[in-house]
Amino acid sequence: MQTQDASSELLFKLWPWLEANKKGILIGVVVAGLAVAGVSYLSAQRGQTETAAGEELTKLMFSSTPGTTSPQLADGFAKIAAKYPGTAAAERAQLQAGAALFSAGQYAEAQTQFQKFINAENSGGDLAATAQLGIATCLEALGKPEAIAAYQKVVAAYPTTISAEVAKQAVVRLTPKTVTSPSAAPAAIPAAAPATPAKS
Numbered sequence: 594m595q596t597q598d599a600s601s602e603l604l605f606k607l608w609p610w611l612e613a614n615k616k617g618i619l620i621g622v623v624v625a626g627l628a629v630a631g632v633s634y635l636s637a638q639r640g641q642t643e644t645a646a647g648e649e650l651t652k653l654m655f656s657s658t659p660g661t662t663s664p665q666l667a668d669g670f671a672k673i674a675a676k677y678p679g680t681a682a683a684e685r686a687q688l689q690a691g692a693a694l695f696s697a698g699q700y701a702e703a704q705t706q707f708q709k710f711i712n713a714e715n716s717g718g719d720l721a722a723t724a725q726l727g728i729a730t731c732l733e734a735l736g737k738p739e740a741i742a743a744y745q746k747v748v749a750a751y752p753t754t755i756s757a758e759v760a761k762q763a764v765v766r767l768t769p770k771t772v773t774s775p776s777a778a779p780a781a782i783p784a785a786a787p788a789t790p791a792k793s
Contacts, residue, residue, distance in 0.1 A: 596680035648675050654689070663697035666690075669708065684710065684720055691727050695734070704731035722751035726760055733763065741767050 653669045670690035677683045691706035707727035710720075729743035744767070747760035 612675075642677060643680050643682065646677035646680040646686075649677075650682040650689075653686075655781050663693040664699065667693035667697070667702075667706070673707075676752065678713070679683070687713070688720065688723055688727070691724070695727070695731065700731045700734040704728055704735075707731065718751075719754050722747060722754040722756035725750065726756040729760060729763065733767065 607610070629637070645768040650670075650673055651684065655668070667690045670686040673686040674683045674690065675685075685709045687706060691703045691710070693701060694700075694703035694706060707724045724746045725743070727735055729740055729747055732740035732743050744760040744763045746756045748764070751757050
């Protein structure tokens with residue numbers, strides 16, 4: 594009973610304040626309601642966009658005919674990446690565009706696609722490591738000496754990824770071996786002859 598009296602007393606004390614500020618309270622409630630509705634709408638739109646991007650990427654990957662060339666595929670992937678920026682499917686499409694161009698021997702164009710992925714500040718981890726590895730591989734294919742530094746960047750920036758392991762192998766493969774000629778090798782130190790006992 595006392596709890597009910599305390600609630601009634603609190604309401605009785607707040608009532609004049611509520612009456613005096615009802616317009617501000619009403620505006621606050623409406624603004625909060627609109628904010629919640631806006632966030633819900635944007636979240637739903639984002640989900641629909643992610644779904645549409647994923648469906649389009651999957652369709653392109655599985656519907657390409659045997660006569661489709663790598664540059665045509667790359668163009669299709671690049672269009673998906675441009676149409677749905679910020680989605681997971683767009684990230685993968687950007688990488689697929691680079692891979693398709695690399696397969697076609699268009700190394701400079703492939704490097705540009707991988708660089709677009711990095712410049713867009715896409716998700717880190719494995720996908721970013723793959724894009725960085727793609728850049729290094731393109732530089733190697735183009736015969737650029739900075740390929741070694743690009744591979745080393747993959748190892749330094751993404752040490753726990755599979756791309757880092759591939760990059761380590763590339764660094765070893767590309768690093769010039771120093772060969773010493775036999776004449777430059779240090780001479781072997783002759784072993785000391787065992788002491789022979791003196792005959793008496």
